[in-house]
Amino acid sequence: MLRVKTRALALGSLCALMLAFVACVARVEASRRPKYGGTLRVEIGARVASLDPAVAPATPEEAAAKDEIESLLYDHRNADGTFGGGTSAAGGAGAGSGAFRIEEWEPGRHLTLVANEDSSGGRPFVDSVDIEMGRGPKDRLLDLELGKTDFIEIPPEQARYAAEQGIRVSTSQPDELVAVVFLAGRPAAEDARLREALAQAIDRTAMVNFILQKEGEPAGGLLPQWSSGTAFLFSAAAAPAAAKEIAGQIGGSSRIVLGYDASDSLEESLAERIAVDAREAGIHVSPETLVGGRVPANCDARLVRLRMPSPRPRAALASFLATLAPEIDVTVADAPATAGETEKLAEGASAERIYEVERGIVNSYRVVPLVWLPEAYGLSARVRDWKAPAAGEGWPLADVWLEQESQ
Amino acid sequence: MLVAPNALSAHTRAPQGQVSLRLASAKGRQAPSAPPADWDAAVRELAGRIAAIAAPPARIDLTVNNLSSLGPDEAAAIGEQLQTELTKRRFRLSGAQPADASVTVTLSEGSDGYLLVAQVKRAANEKSDEGAQVAMVTVSKAAKKAQPSGGVSLEATRVWDQPGLILDFALPPPAAGQAPKLIVLERGRLVFYSRPQDQWQLDDSAIIPPARPWLRQARGHIDLSQGLTQGAAATPGIDCKGDFTNPQTIHCGFVSQDAQAWLQPDPAVPASLDLGGDAVSVGLACDGRPVVLASGKADWTQPDFVQAYEMDASGHAATLVGSPAQFAGPVTSLWATGASGGARAAVHNLKTGNYEAYAIAASCSH
Numbered sequence: 001m002l003r004v005k006t007r008a009l010a011l012g013s014l015c016a017l018m019l020a021f022v023a024c025v026a027r028v029e030a031s032r033r034p035k036y037g038g039t040l041r042v043e044i045g046a047r048v049a050s051l052d053p054a055v056a057p058a059t060p061e062e063a064a065a066k067d068e069i070e071s072l073l074y075d076h077r078n079a080d081g082t083f084g085g086g087t088s089a090a091g092g093a094g095a096g097s098g099a100f101r102i103e104e105w106e107p108g109r110h111l112t113l114v115a116n117e118d119s120s121g122g123r124p125f126v127d128s129v130d131i132e133m134g135r136g137p138k139d140r141l142l143d144l145e146l147g148k149t150d151f152i153e154i155p156p157e158q159a160r161y162a163a164e165q166g167i168r169v170s171t172s173q174p175d176e177l178v179a180v181v182f183l184a185g186r187p188a189a190e191d192a193r194l195r196e197a198l199a200q201a202i203d204r205t206a207m208v209n210f211i212l213q214k215e216g217e218p219a220g221g222l223l224p225q226w227s228s229g230t231a232f233l234f235s236a237a238a239a240p241a242a243a244k245e246i247a248g249q250i251g252g253s254s255r256i257v258l259g260y261d262a263s264d265s266l267e268e269s270l271a272e273r274i275a276v277d278a279r280e281a282g283i284h285v286s287p288e289t290l291v292g293g294r295v296p297a298n299c300d301a302r303l304v305r306l307r308m309p310s311p312r313p314r315a316a317l318a319s320f321l322a323t324l325a326p327e328i329d330v331t332v333a334d335a336p337a338t339a340g341e342t343e344k345l346a347e348g349a350s351a352e353r354i355y356e357v358e359r360g361i362v363n364s365y366r367v368v369p370l371v372w373l374p375e376a377y378g379l380s381a382r383v384r385d386w387k388a389p390a391a392g393e394g395w396p397l398a399d400v401w402l403e404q405e406s407q
Numbered sequence: 408m409l410v411a412p413n414a415l416s417a418h419t420r421a422p423q424g425q426v427s428l429r430l431a432s433a434k435g436r437q438a439p440s441a442p443p444a445d446w447d448a449a450v451r452e453l454a455g456r457i458a459a460i461a462a463p464p465a466r467i468d469l470t471v472n473n474l475s476s477l478g479p480d481e482a483a484a485i486g487e488q489l490q491t492e493l494t495k496r497r498f499r500l501s502g503a504q505p506a507d508a509s510v511t512v513t514l515s516e517g518s519d520g521y522l523l524v525a526q527v528k529r530a531a532n533e534k535s536d537e538g539a540q541v542a543m544v545t546v547s548k549a550a551k552k553a554q555p556s557g558g559v560s561l562e563a564t565r566v567w568d569q570p571g572l573i574l575d576f577a578l579p580p581p582a583a584g585q586a587p588k589l590i591v592l593e594r595g596r597l598v599f600y601s602r603p604q605d606q607w608q609l610d611d612s613a614i615i616p617p618a619r620p621w622l623r624q625a626r627g628h629i630d631l632s633q634g635l636t637q638g639a640a641a642t643p644g645i646d647c648k649g650d651f652t653n654p655q656t657i658h659c660g661f662v663s664q665d666a667q668a669w670l671q672p673d674p675a676v677p678a679s680l681d682l683g684g685d686a687v688s689v690g691l692a693c694d695g696r697p698v699v700l701a702s703g704k705a706d707w708t709q710p711d712f713v714q715a716y717e718m719d720a721s722g723h724a725a726t727l728v729g730s731p732a733q734f735a736g737p738v739t740s741l742w743a744t745g746a747s748g749g750a751r752a753a754v755h756n757l758k759t760g761n762y763e764a765y766a767i768a769a770s771c772s773h
Contacts, residue, residue, distance in 0.1 A: 033684075034623075034707075122594075122623030225474070229517030230524065232474060233541065311518045351522055352543045387708040387757075398623065 038402035047108035071394025099398035125401035159376035174372035175391035188300035195365035201243035219369035243281035259302035262289035308391035454492035456542035468506035475516035559715035574627025691748040693771035702738035
């Protein structure tokens, strides 16, 4: 009798478990429509010191983070890249006219945003966004694994590792270009053969495979294939034999001082790789750190990271030219007149015209494309309806909602 | 301004989504600088550009590559058409004989549309540093044709698309001698179009007052079951009624959402079936089994579909029948039209970013 009762209890427990499982699945499947409520927890590495549009960020990382936060606070982005909206509270004029407004702000440490009920795009699904600043990549990943946060940015070179650790990773299309830019007026930079030799020596495929862990693409041109459709016309392959031959034609020793952002570990790795590849061709490249964006007088070239402001090839290329123009002397005879090239990129420029401008710059070797990087994000399981932003778009935190755990 | 949707970026090189649809009408006014709308014109233009570079008569070594999301059959057809156009311009494919020029044509794709790219290199320049000359033609993207399915056949016809959100839409049966009409419910207004000739034209609109708070996940419904002269349109908390042949008569008022029956699931579809996101009964029975259409269960960042089911006699079980109608984004609303087998769906195309209105027709195929 006791044995029968025990078996009946076991069967009953099993049935209860199965019913609970079915009910759980039904709740999950029934939760397709977004829910309102909850606090989205975000961790970023940068410390944003000021949300005042008039205050320039100290580092590119801070600038990128500030841009993302501003996209949440303002109603829209103007054509010149600045943000705009109706008059509202803290930050610049118009801050708080967007999907969120500021509730608490500790500069460089912590920011709490709350949903703007009057947002023209509709009230966000989450009630608030809590942003913790100054968290390093490893700490962010650990916090995500432990369930202490919902959304983090992941350096692209760590995305594969994060996914292998079971973290939910989302990556965008590759929309950030890393390139070597030769600085106008510097002795080594004015030698066209030296520029070409360096460009031919660089092994971009090895950069993607070993430094980026295959999260990214070798870049032969200034626009990615998914945007321009013409990137295949630019070779990204290394030509070490040709590089060595060209370098051999240069009298005297070939030396290039290559600057990189001291706070950017990826730039450091890429600069060191360039030095290794260049050495094979007989070119001596000395990586040198740049602090606070200041370029010392002995720097011949520097690494730059250019993020596409738009998925449209014309807008992206025009933005790159505008950014690089101060560093590429428009008066140098063999360089494309970037001001004139920008004019050729007027609204409605054909694909062929865009390609011609791009080809002209690449053939001058004043800008040497290296790799295309995606944006990588880590998400907790409860974040729903996340879609990686397209080039030029900010984090879509107003569109995500949180799956609430059952009570 | 009514414009055709822009061509899209291709994040992958997989074939285009299996959108089962047939273009029902012109898409509206296009921007003056739109590229050729079909491949024929683009191929002819490219052949002309190649002729300008390679100077026929000439033997050419032609290679066609496909980097786009076009399927192999489509790419092959374009390649054959290009050969025909080049032959018309007195080019000959070199075969075993040495070529005067090598021509590599690549079907590519960017965020602005497809690209036909020709790289032409004269044999005389093979040993020089002079690179290939490049010519390219941009081609806008177009929808593909419907593929009939087995079981219950679904045919989805795109009738409208626009950059702004579509909450619902209606295609009332046109009165005799009158132009077809289209009514689109947006967040904040009802818009009325007519098509006296080939394109939809804006006729009128009625403003819908905003509710507080504006819901990010907006919903809406147009009800013409009492006829166009007693039309109704609603968003959560707001009902608008009037003579839809004269939009100036439409009046809106705040109501309790509890009183809005359209916010509830279709009562003709038992909740226990749990078929998907939205499910509607379309007033069609195949072999005596009522047909229900339902959208998918994924969230709104994924491509979606509308699938047909046949309910059994008890109404508590349903069988999946036929192939689904696939869409390039989530189905944000799905309603029965009242006509047998008729439904309408609003879709957010994740590739273009536009919102699309589809008329769906279900029919028994067995």
